Amino acid sequence: MLKTSALGFGQLAFSALLRDSVAAEPSAAGRENPLAAKPAHFPARAKRILFLFMKGGPSHVDTFDPKPALDRYDGKPPPFALPEVTFAKQGHLLKSPWKFKQYGQSGLPVSDLFPHTARHADDLCILRSVHGTNPAHGGASLKLHTGSDQFVRPSLGAWLTYGLGSENENLPAFVTICPTLAHGGVNNWGAAFLPAHCQGTPIGNASLDSKQAKVKHVRNPRFPADVQRKQLDLLKRMNQDDLKRTGPDPTLQARLDSFELAFRMQTSIPQLQDLNRETESTRRAYGVDDPVTEDFGRQCLMARRFLEAGVRFVQVTHSDSEVQWDQHSNLYRGHTKNAAEVDKPIAGLLQDLKERGLLDETLVLWGGEFGRTPTAQGNNGRDHNPHGFTLWMAGGGVKAGYAYGATDEFGYYAVENKMHVHDLHATILHLMGIDHRQLTYRHAGRDFRLTDVAGVVAEEILA
Template identity: 50%
Template sequence: MSFRSIPRGNADHNGQPLGRFLPDRRQLLKSASAGFGYLAMSALLASKARSEEVAPALPPGHLAPRKPHFPAKAKRVIFLFMQGAISQMDTWEYKPELQARDGQSGPGGGKLMASRYKFAQYGETGTWVSELHPHLAKHVDKFCWLRGLHTDTPAHPQAVIQLHTGTAIASLTRPSIGSWLLYGLGTENQDLPGYITINPPPNFGGTVNYGSAFLPAHYQGTRINDAGYLPNLEAQTPIALQRRQLDLIQSMNKDLASRPHAPSAIEGVISSYELAFRMQSKVPELLDISKEPEHIQQAYGIKDGPAGSFARQCLMARRLSEAGVRFVEICHPGWDQHNNLHRGLMNNCQAVDQPAAALLADLESRGLLEDTLVLFGSEFGRLPSAQGPDGRDHNITGYPMWLAGAGVKPGFTFGATDEVGQFAVEGKMHTNDLHATLLALMGLDHESLTYEYGGREFRLTDVAGQVAREIFA
């Protein structure tokens, strides 16, 4: 943005008196920049607005709810992302042949390593689960297993980006899956973002994993942490004054947006500022999990400090989904266990097992699991062979994820790996197939959900993707 230079002194270039309160360019830039900084902070730290002073309603538009391509089986998604690659051989994939061939040569030439953990069968389905997941084991009859997944690259940065955006090519940034859902379906709550990511990993793609890329900026994910919003009530500026400050900035934004060849991102900025203003009345209270009943907090295992991070995320995800957020992603990092595998798995599984199980039970008790799809998994899996004395290397050729809730068959298994768990041999699903299936469960045809950019039409699944309709309830 450029400003016309305003002469100093008491008269302009034509000798006419200047207005008493007319600012010069330096004052105007200083005021505007301070306003931008203030808005960024107020969006995060503002308290609930007084009910008698409300912001103007957002007119229907790009974020308004839209009809899906066909009747949807799910209305919203909660993605529990285990970043780093879970060792499925020690958690979800019981392979008697692997246990029997411990120390022998495996398919890739390495020595097979049996799991040190005990497995048992649970539920009416008799699903095998290791002792690391005693709480989630009670919910196996809800799970719809995808056991034949595979992807393209064994490198974490590219695989994480591909899982979130459909492509492993970091140089060609694509919209994230949450952004595509928001673009296709809009949002159910105009006072909240339609796409929220809690504690996303700062590396392995960073903001790319929840960005909107070439889609308009208002479709990108909103990043928060598991501490929620902590308003400073004493520092709170009256809502009416905030509105006046915002109106001043928005008038400049709208003027710039109306000019020829103005960047399209300006519309996203305008929308994001208005959304941030409206969020003040709902977000602080919504993310204040201390108001949950004691029995709910105990069920999730809520506690202070880093050890309670994932539990807080799970409870926040339920509250956000219940309030109408279309796509919520939560993250637990640290599963990249090339060494210290068994101790690391014990720590990680202890952190996620109870909260994830409580999330499923809580959603079900509130009737939300009927239209909420829960996805649990990593960017790829681990090999059945050993890496060093206590580790497993990456496996992109066969690994599982599970789904639960809206639209999928409970207690169902689709796909399988070989007898030791290295290669997908049945029901093979590439990452593109996973995305096509998730979109279909939300009522979207992955081939029709397109956006024209740079002279071609893009989609989440690029030129691939097969929907696994076998898993549909």
Template identity: 55%
Template sequence: MRCNQFTRVVSRRQMLGASGCGIGQVALAALLGQHTRAESDPRRHSTLAPKPLHFPARARRIIFLFMWGGPSHVDLFDPKPRLKTESGKPLSGKSVGSDRDDLGELLDSPFRFARHGESGLWISELFPHLARHADRLCVINSMHTEGSAHGEALLRLHTGQANLVRPSVGSWVSYGLGCENEDLPAFITISPPRGHGGVQNYGNAFLPAVHQGTAIGSAEIPISESKVSNLANSQLNPGEQREQLDLIQSLNAHHLREATVDPQIEGLIASYELAFRMQSTMPRIMSLDDESKSTLDLYGIGSEPTDNFGRQCLLARKFSELGVRYIQVSTNYTWDHHQKVHEGHVAESAKVDRPIAGLLGDLAQRGLLEDTLVLWGAEFGRTPMAENGDGRNHHPGAFTMWMAGGGVRGGLAYGKTDDFGYAPVENPVHMHDLHATLLHALGLDHERLTYRHAGRDFRLTDVHGNVVREILA
């Protein structure tokens, strides 16, 4: 074509090529402009951005499988032959280091134990699926804590303290590590308990709001019917919501400029932005339509009694794949067997055994178990003595928790209790020690991970805790 006498003849191909370059330059300039504006926009400085570690980590995330109510260690992972030979006899306190003369009548475990794997770990017949992963498990039989009531013990498990409102373990992990996915929170709790501390068990306390756990449903609601509260807005479309949020965020940004530094306002800004983005990401993740039938079968989804906990465990795997740092999966308040411990443990173990084994196998197959630390346990264990004839009472003095993956030694039984499972007698591990070890596996020094509040530095382990290095690979 010819524009005028001074212009050369330009072919159609040359014109389109030149125009294409121009369009590309315009697009690049626009993107650079957006990046520059983003850098100056306080909304984009997310407090959930990944943070440097204190030292190299073996784990990048934690999945905590919480058995609400307190499973019996002497019926699941800590066999005691003397319970069988002395069942029905009174247990003298002096024989187990207690000041009480008579602690009650001993109750034999009705379940058979066997050694499993090359390591020969003892596991009850109630966990046949999990037993196939024995060489992946690091079983701590010498756990102990304070608090014989569920409320106190749950708070100590989840926050390290029971007398003051403190940040939960997941919130500390979120604060210390940030998140690897800007469209998801760093801490998600699936079917959390409403009782025994409720939201404190996944609360942020004085940490910025963005570090509070995002709850999906609650323990008593089937996960298939659960959702993230207030995620959808039925009255405004996304564009209108964005306009509304921009107005709110402009006010927040104004307050932040005046304050210069305010972690609470920064956390609020980040929380609002994250919640807006989650509207499009969470529904897709919550759906299991993208999973194969073989995967669903692996977790026991679609059959009873494993369907509900299987769905929870599969969601935990999906969130771990997408960069969430701390994921808790909770059962309902169904492990508290003050009577009929036999019937109760049979029923509850059947719900979780296959899903847990499926989770470990699925993580391993996908190469995720190497840097995912799976933790199983509860607020305390049960007494070796009988209560109400065929039940067991709360027992914070000795119980079992186990870990897998994430840099722990598989096929290891660590610590011992006495001949009746009443008290630790070798390598005791306190709840503060457990918390220190979890943070260490993530590359965080529990003494350095602090937050300034009310004039002093706080930490998850307060002034306690020692890393249990013997269980680390």
């Protein structure tokens, strides 16, 4: 039976590969502008996304998820079972060194770490029941960005670019400012098997000051624009002649498209990155005038300028080589330092988006790859906790001044309205007008999607 059916198996495999090849070939119209805007599946609540990524894992029980039980049981062994696998050895329960207060008409509690952001409590939709599957930075970060902690998969921004295209012709659809090169690195903004034009464009990286975050070679010091145009036209004709002989080549076509976009970016990028075009009061609101907040403030202000210019997905990353948000020890010192660097810029950003009429159609997402344990590591730190943690959203069609879901009374496990990372992605896509079950791409003989075979939209948070 195996001998007589061997050719049949080969034919099935070949037909699947042929279908993938045909599906991967861009249409004639797509070759002209592969980033052309595409219709959503249904009316979108948000047009664009800004992801404020706090690398390292901020502690939810010290920021946006107060746990009075930790005050009562401080220093006592946890009265619940720990996970079978933990990242490090954990000790007794540890109360938060910060106090929580209620803010705004909503009365949402926010810790003393975020006094500026707290003034925007009525704009926040706090998700207190997010959970993932991986206690390590690399796997958890990949899970948050791509939906998978084990395989190379397209990132959220790449999926949105593939599904919706771009709102502009002179800028990338997906930009990441000062991204970290560790713990997933380029895969966190990569396109994987999606078309190359869906790839995120990094501006600087986390090891550089945001003042140095520039697009390299954005100006040609040797040739004026008219000469460059002639060079690109000649290159295009030569490659098109070659494609007529060899047949379609999506990779080559994507490279040619990237040359065209880079040529157009020469006029748009320098203006967008020139923060001196902003008023002094705006720069001050973002904290650009303060050494503590200057670096992240520049990122946030740059991000707003990109969003305003039509970039669909922008990510900014708070990370440094010294502390990050990964406080296995010195929790008070580390979280105090980090919050001081981002709090005022975030508040300035939210206020600026509101005043410009952008917040209603911009989904702002804040958070890290996981939270921290309510148990102590050593005597003044917290371990990684992917089993229940907090992210928050603002604008973009979500309920304002609202808290969704809950962890247990100590903050270790998500227990109410649990939101897996797949559910988070499904909800984000829904807000952008996309049914996550329909956003698929055929690769290697099967259909892939950001949410794999899971994902439920959190209808309760929709405004």
